[in-house]
Amino acid sequence: MREAALKESANEVRRMRKWKLSQIIGFVILLLVTITMLSPVWFMVTTSLKTTKEMLVFPPTLIPKVFAWGNFSELFTNTDIKFGQQYRNSLIVSIFTVIGTIISSSFVAFGFARYQARSSSFLFMLVLSTLMLPYPAIMIPQFLLFMNLGLHDSLLPLILPSFFGSAYMIFLLKQFFSTLPDELYNAGRIDGCSEFRLYWNLTLPLAGPALATVAIFSFIWSWNDLLTPVLYLDSQENFTLPVGMAAMLSSKFRLAPWNLLMAASILSVLPIMLLFAVAQKRFVEGIVLTGIK
Amino acid sequence: MNKKWMSITVSLVLVFTLLATACSNKEKNSGGSTAKEGGKGEQVTITHYTIDSPDRTFVEKLIPDFEAKHPNIKVKVTKAPYEQFDSKLQSSIAAKNAPDVTSHWGYGGFMEYYNKEMLLDLTPYLDGFSGSDYNIPEDVMNIYKVDGKTYGIPLNSYVTVMLYNKDLFDKAGLSYPPTDYEDKSWTFDKMVEYAQKMTVDSKNLEEAQYGVDFGFGERDQRPQYFGAHVYSDDTWSNGGKPSEINLTKLEVVDAYKTIYGLIYDKKISPTPAFSQTVSGQYGDPFLSGKIGMSVVGSWSLAAAADFSFNVGVAAVPYNPNGDVRSVLYVDPLFVLKDSKHPKEAMEWIKYLITTEIQEKSIELSGGNPPVNQAAAEKYYNNFEGIEPKGIQQVFDGAYKYGFESYNHLISNYSQINELFINELAGVENGDKQVENVLPDIEKKLKDLLARVNK
Numbered sequence: 001m002r003e004a005a006l007k008e009s010a011n012e013v014r015r016m017r018k019w020k021l022s023q024i025i026g027f028v029i030l031l032l033v034t035i036t037m038l039s040p041v042w043f044m045v046t047t048s049l050k051t052t053k054e055m056l057v058f059p060p061t062l063i064p065k066v067f068a069w070g071n072f073s074e075l076f077t078n079t080d081i082k083f084g085q086q087y088r089n090s091l092i093v094s095i096f097t098v099i100g101t102i103i104s105s106s107f108v109a110f111g112f113a114r115y116q117a118r119s120s121s122f123l124f125m126l127v128l129s130t131l132m133l134p135y136p137a138i139m140i141p142q143f144l145l146f147m148n149l150g151l152h153d154s155l156l157p158l159i160l161p162s163f164f165g166s167a168y169m170i171f172l173l174k175q176f177f178s179t180l181p182d183e184l185y186n187a188g189r190i191d192g193c194s195e196f197r198l199y200w201n202l203t204l205p206l207a208g209p210a211l212a213t214v215a216i217f218s219f220i221w222s223w224n225d226l227l228t229p230v231l232y233l234d235s236q237e238n239f240t241l242p243v244g245m246a247a248m249l250s251s252k253f254r255l256a257p258w259n260l261l262m263a264a265s266i267l268s269v270l271p272i273m274l275l276f277a278v279a280q281k282r283f284v285e286g287i288v289l290t291g292i293k
Numbered sequence: 294m295n296k297k298w299m300s301i302t303v304s305l306v307l308v309f310t311l312l313a314t315a316c317s318n319k320e321k322n323s324g325g326s327t328a329k330e331g332g333k334g335e336q337v338t339i340t341h342y343t344i345d346s347p348d349r350t351f352v353e354k355l356i357p358d359f360e361a362k363h364p365n366i367k368v369k370v371t372k373a374p375y376e377q378f379d380s381k382l383q384s385s386i387a388a389k390n391a392p393d394v395t396s397h398w399g400y401g402g403f404m405e406y407y408n409k410e411m412l413l414d415l416t417p418y419l420d421g422f423s424g425s426d427y428n429i430p431e432d433v434m435n436i437y438k439v440d441g442k443t444y445g446i447p448l449n450s451y452v453t454v455m456l457y458n459k460d461l462f463d464k465a466g467l468s469y470p471p472t473d474y475e476d477k478s479w480t481f482d483k484m485v486e487y488a489q490k491m492t493v494d495s496k497n498l499e500e501a502q503y504g505v506d507f508g509f510g511e512r513d514q515r516p517q518y519f520g521a522h523v524y525s526d527d528t529w530s531n532g533g534k535p536s537e538i539n540l541t542k543l544e545v546v547d548a549y550k551t552i553y554g555l556i557y558d559k560k561i562s563p564t565p566a567f568s569q570t571v572s573g574q575y576g577d578p579f580l581s582g583k584i585g586m587s588v589v590g591s592w593s594l595a596a597a598a599d600f601s602f603n604v605g606v607a608a609v610p611y612n613p614n615g616d617v618r619s620v621l622y623v624d625p626l627f628v629l630k631d632s633k634h635p636k637e638a639m640e641w642i643k644y645l646i647t648t649e650i651q652e653k654s655i656e657l658s659g660g661n662p663p664v665n666q667a668a669a670e671k672y673y674n675n676f677e678g679i680e681p682k683g684i685q686q687v688f689d690g691a692y693k694y695g696f697e698s699y700n701h702l703i704s705n706y707s708q709i710n711e712l713f714i715n716e717l718a719g720v721e722n723g724d725k726q727v728e729n730v731l732p733d734i735e736k737k738l739k740d741l742l743a744r745v746n747k
């Protein structure tokens with residue numbers, strides 16, 4: 001009996017050892033993958049702290065010999081770059097785009113999810129079909145429209161379209177709204193809710209994860225968009241970050257200031273990282289619940 | 294809770310409306326020409342559209358002086374990053390919001406603009422204008438003439454030069470190459486011989502270094518150095534539309550074999566993989582200090598002060614078979630067809646090519662080569678550590694043995710260039726042989742030309 005117990009506990013120890021070994025291998029693999037994934041970030045950070053001369057050295061130094069912290073302040077003091085102003089413009093555009101997308105897309109998605117009209121599926125297909133239109137196809141007509149409205153060279157052409165719904169976000173939100181039970185709405189109606197309050201007080205508070213997903217996606221798309229601002233913005237004081245950063249690479253006649261560009265990249269990913277950190281839990285839930293990645 | 298959300302939304306909408314009105318009330322006629330009644334006669338605004346990089350946007354610093362001298366003209370500079378230059382220009386033209394003055398600073402070239410009828414014939418506005426008044430050589434002025442009509446006024450003239458890494462030359466115990474184009478002892482074979490002495494062809498990137506990077510013009514122009522011509526001669530007289538393609542002719546095939554042989558037979562030139570590793574996708578591997586000699590556009594000189602090694606400039610070697618030793622890149626200024634103020638636009642262009650402004654531009658741009666030869670002296674003195682006399686000799690020789698870049702002369706060049714880049718990638722990576730690829734390119738190029746030059 002005792003022997004059997006001892007044997008069992010020895011087996012246990014062996015299993016634990018075995019498990020530990022596999023755990024170690026797992027850790028090593030994960031560590032390697034992490035290093036591989038983080039190495040571009042490492043190069044971004046180190047390059048941002050290098051002097052122009054050190055930036056050109058090959059093989060590249062892993063840690064800068066002299067830490068050129070001045071690269072970061074140069075972004076804000078160099079009058080040719082105007083980084084601060086571009087940052088502010090990008091924030092204005094992205095924040096209002098998020099607000100516009102959330103308000104308009106959730107409204108339309110609520111309609112599609114909750115009301116069954118005879119042609120609603122046809123209309124929904126029509127909305128989805130706009131996903132197939134590439135931006136270059138609508139670029140010139142939209143440009144003409146905003147020119148005629150006198151909005152050219154302002155931030156409005158970058159923000160306004162988001163207030164008219166985004167097919168992708170409508171689809172995403174409709175998927176989520178459709179999962180909410182009818183009983184909930186019936187209960188609301190019995191308690192005297194108007195249709196708008198069903199949307200505002202019932203649907204939106206329950207749709208946190210989906211709304212977080214929409215917010216993150218629309219923020220990232222708007223934050224990274226280069227072509228639209230290039231087309232609409234003429235004055236440097238209106239430029240957004242991607243336009244300014246692409247301009248740093250523009251000159252074939254001189255060295256690209258990679259160190260400044262990397263410093264700018266670090267600062268430009270901060271809002272996205274912040275947004276993701278705040279909304280991460282809901283974002284993941286949103287992806288799981290809506291089945292959209 | 295509900296009230297709170299409602300009030301947040303209402304406030305946001307209000308703020309947004311305020312912002313919207315604030316933004317849209319700005320100057321509405323932001324692009325293209327505008328005119329408004331001034332106190333004394335009409336004041337007009339012309340738009341100068343350029344790449345958003347310091348060596349181009351420096352013109353903004355010249356505007357106050359110009360406007361003081363021309364009180365009835367205001368100049369507005371609009372800009373776009375290099376990659377988006379063409380898309381912004383095309384959409385502005387489509388929206389009838391075209392700039393007045395610009396150049397072919399994107400992917401497209403002069404002939405492409407000309408054939409798309411984007412350019413204004415400047416001849417009626419050239420009353421009393423002569424290139425010689427601005428010290429522009431006659432043949433340079435002629436580059437942008439078609440059927441006797443002037444469509445562009447030259448602004449900067451870049452040439453092809455050879456840059457060399459003095460440190461690698463010293464290490465290999467080699468004497469520096471000459472700056473004199475008449476020195477016929479400096480031949481292509483001699484360059485190869487020098488390159489062989491400097492090359493360390495190794496898989497270890499730290500040890501590897503190569504003798505020469507032969508970046509003479511774009512891929513379709515490179516055979517010209519060897520006396521072989523990809524396009525028939527009528528291309529240069531009929532609006533940049535070649536009637537024949539000679540890619541399968543023996544001398545063209547041999548020229549390409551020699552060029553790519555530098556990488557894979559002689560192993561003295563870097564592979565694209567090596568170049569990308571040491572300098573990124575669009576970078577110049579010469580900057581890494583691991584290339585002995587680089588045949589390259591003279592714009593690379595502007596960065597000379599930032600190199601981490603000593604650099605020299607030399608003549609592109611003599612080749613007994615060819616008489617073209619330098620690709621010239623003369624950047625002009627155009628007035629676009631939709632301009633409402635071509636006369637004022639011409640005033641701005643004339644201002645930019647005066648000796649005083651061309652000299653000032655060298656300094657402000659960081660080293661743009663002036664087309665006005667009276668300002669050239671200042672340009673030659675602009676590069677720290679490089680003998681001005683040497684640069685002058687190289688430029689003189691390059692003009693004498695130069696040929697204008699194909700991308701300025703051939704119609705629909707961006708598509709042609711893309712075809713060459715894509716199709717020759719296999720050869721450049723060492724996967725395919727020149728003789729197998731060229732017939733394919735010839736066929737595709739003929740199809741392309743038949744389609745675009747209809």
